[in-house]
Amino acid sequence: MVENLVSIMPELLMTIFGLILIVIDVIAGKNSKSGVGYFGIFFIIVALLASIPVGGFKIFGFGGTLVWDMYSFAFFFVFAIAYILSTLGSVDYLRERGILKGEFYTIMFFSIIGMMFMVSATDLSVLYAGMETMAISMYILAGFEKGNLKSNESGLKYFIIGAFSSAIFLFGLSYIYGYTGSTKYVDIANMIQANGLNNFNIKLGMVMMLAGLAFKISAVPFHMWAPDVYTGAPTPATGFMTVAPKAAAMGAIVRFVWIALEPAAAQWQLFFSILAVLTMTYGNLVALAQNNVKRMLAYSAISHAGYMLIGVVSANELGYQSIALYTMIYGFMNIGAFTIISLLKNNGVIENERIESFAGLGKKYPVVSLAMLIFMFSLAGIPPLAGFMGKFYIFTAAVKSGIIWLAIIGVINSVIACYYYMRVTIFMYFKESEYDVDVNMKPASFIASMIAALFVIIIGVFPSFFMDLVKYMIV
Amino acid sequence: MEQLGFYILAFLAIISSIFMITRENPVHSALWMLLTFFSVAGIFVQLNAEFIAAIQVLVYAGAILVLYLFVVMLLNPKSKGFIRIPFRYVLGIVASFVIFVQVLLTLQSANVIGKAGVYTQEAYKQYGNVKLFGYELFSNYLVPFEVVSIMLLVAMIGAIVLAKKD
């Protein structure tokens, strides 16, 4: 009884806070809806502090369907970062477009509950329910700016592909359930261990389930929704969508393949290594040709999923520790970059997010440009910034488990990626501005981008503290 | 008798789903989908899942389908949106066919290897499907049940936000 309550306590706390947020939303006046978001930040920090596990703490609940441990906590930390930064960065953007509603923050808050369940699930039913909670929230966030055709399209495309992919996931799941007779990860692993992989059922089930999960992390060739969805969604929502759901799906994939499909390690390592190579290469090559910075970052989000997959393939402890660290770092730098993009206002004829908008920004707005420079350098993986440390640990994990060729492809890719990230900084500092561009900097988004930039530097210089945070993670 | 029932229901399900995806008018598609749902409900009854069959009729046929019909009639879409590009037509059919053959290959060796549970025919006769179902739902599957309730709340908020006028 007690262990049940302890294992579900963080999610329970978050649910209670989420319901309180709905009430706050009703009470809040029409012009003070941003307060809902700020209350959400307060709540999420309280929940985070209340659920810190110590050292190698690990507690199973509800007959082994749910677990709370350092691993779940590290991912909860990533979601909290994503929520805090996107909320701070979103207030001004949403207000300017007249869509500042409390629901934006409540839905984001509830999506985090779904993600937490995904990562801490040790049963397929909890994984599925959490995944759908997350997915439905994301469809709503993508289509939130309903007066804008692009946002409508983005939401609908995400919805169709999301529903289609979860149907494929479920079809695979049904075969795995049929073969093993259980939805619990441990039982599945035992059945596969005892009966081997010669049965077609389990192979078909595995491939379809992993393909369904690969849709969620936008791995090539299951990526076709990602660029349009990320480009069309409201920019702060895009920042959140590129970080939190991806982290959650990564966490869930690692826990699932590590426990349930542990006897089939060779098979899924092959599957994910092919996906990793395709994802990194495709994302980077297409990003090279983009002139819209938001779309470029969408393709870069695809390629970053590829780097994270290297951590899955390496299948050792350092591998998943570095995935948690990488998603954390990626959260800071990517949401920071999206916050700054959301502030640009081009008074010329072209779209706000075109790369030409960045021309001459370095002289006009030195602080903002410096922050953007930090994010771009970090995304490119230039030392001593955080992005470099993240990639460094991922590649170390790959080398440690002997898949050096994958690490080499990763390094080559991050060199290619330098080009398009550098291009933004070159436009900022070395080009004369053609258009009249304003940076609509208000306190909240200023704080968000500064926090993000500060953490990118801190993690880059002192990575050991953050590595300690994930050191006690055991799947 | 059981065999005959299965073949009739399966035939109905397959035919109506083929008609569903080939009708140009979405209202006709929705009505053919209704027939599919009813036949699948019949198959659930054959599989000792009376409760699921009832839910299938209530939720799918009663709620989801009405929602679809409501939206189709509300919007009255002009664009038919049927196949025009042969390339996509071919690609779609080939992709599905590949999946279908894969699954058929699987079927050759399909059997259940997991250990047999306690819910046998006799248990159903003694306690009834609904009672056993409720026991299973609220003992082993309590957590996902609660998560689904959160998901329904999110969907409700989202649907209101997206569809209401400001």
Add this chain to the structure above:
Amino acid sequence: MTLQHYLALSAIIFSIGMTGVLVRRNLIVMFMSVELMLNAVNINLAAFSKYLNALGGQVFIVFIMAVAAAEAAVGLALIIALFKNRPTVNADELNTMNG
């Protein structure tokens, strides 16, 4: 009736649903085809549930149905939001973001 009968039926319906999603361009019919795929999954789960003498599969069906209902609500709300800006339900006309 053997397990294979039910699995074959489910495979056929799944393939038809998948064809529908890939071939049709009417958004509403595409969603309906996804529902068809979910129905195929449900048949699978119920059949396995029967032949395993377990109820886990049947319980899972209820979750899938709840998710299908929630997805239908959100998806149709998204279609209505789109329709207010641009009166079309054709997926090929969703192309404002080329590149």
